[in-house]
Amino acid sequence: MREVQPIRDPxxxxxIQNYLKVRNFxxxxxxxxxxxxxxxVSDLLNLKVGDVRDQLHISYVAQKTKNRRKRRKEKRFIIHPSYYDDLMIYIQDMDDDEYLFASRQKKSTGEKGLPISRQMAWRMISDVAQRFGLEDIGTHSLRKTWGYHMLMNAPPEQWGYVMALLMEAFGHESQEVTLRYLGLTQDMLDRMILRLSFTKTG
Structure with missing residues (x-):
């Protein structure tokens, strides 16, 4: 099974955002x-309306670490201004205890209002990837896209600082793991090779 990749092209x-905004808010x-x-994605799907309403930051405990006492740690992330207004419009008629990304279908148990499944999120991302000609894209591609562009948009002199932040965010213990996770090892190698020149000038 191939490693999923970030979406590299801004x-x-x-x-994709424009397409989804019209098709499914x-x-x-x-x-x-x-x-x-x-x-x-599993953490996004567990967010409730009350977690975001009138907030600048969202606090959460990663599902993956909830049962690990040693690593259980509340984290925060900012709600980016580029989608803040859209998010507030989306939740304006919702109750605080509703899941932010609730399924519109009844579960087999008869329950309603549960978050969409990880499989449904994967299907949405997979359909979008196919429509836009992207390969090796999955649910993990979203956070990889975030990390990839965080680093690529940083000035070179800040790479060490940004890398440390990404390692903390991803729970990685080395830069090599983070670079490989973000698909940057090959990107960097490609760039360095393209800069090679053995032709003398002048």
Whole structure:
């Protein structure tokens, strides 16, 4: 099974957002929040309306670490201004105890109002990837896209600082792991090779 990749092209990201915004506002916000905060999809799906209403930051405990006492730690991420107003419009008629990304279908148990499943989120991302000609894209691609562009948009002199922040966010213990996770090892190698020149000038 191949490793999923970040979405590297900012124009493709903007095109996906515009496409989803018209087609499905909930999915647009799920995608947009995913590429702006670095959360796992499972953590995004567990957010409730009260977690975001009139907030500048969202506090959460990662689902993956909830049962690990040693690593259980509340984290915060900012609600990016680029989608803040859309998010507030989306939740204006919702109750605080509703899931932010609730399924519109009844579960087999008869329950309503539960968050969409991780499989449904994967299907949405997979459909979008196919439509826009992207390969090796999955639910993890959202947080990888966030990390990739966080680093690529940073000035070179700040890379060490940003890398330390990303390692903390992802729970990685080395830069090598983070670079490989973000698909940057190959990108950097490609760039360095393209800069090679053995032709003498002058």
């Amino acid at each position: 124009q493709v990201i903007a095109d 909930r999915n647009y916000l799920l995608f947009t929040m995913g590429i702006h905060c670095g959360l796992r």
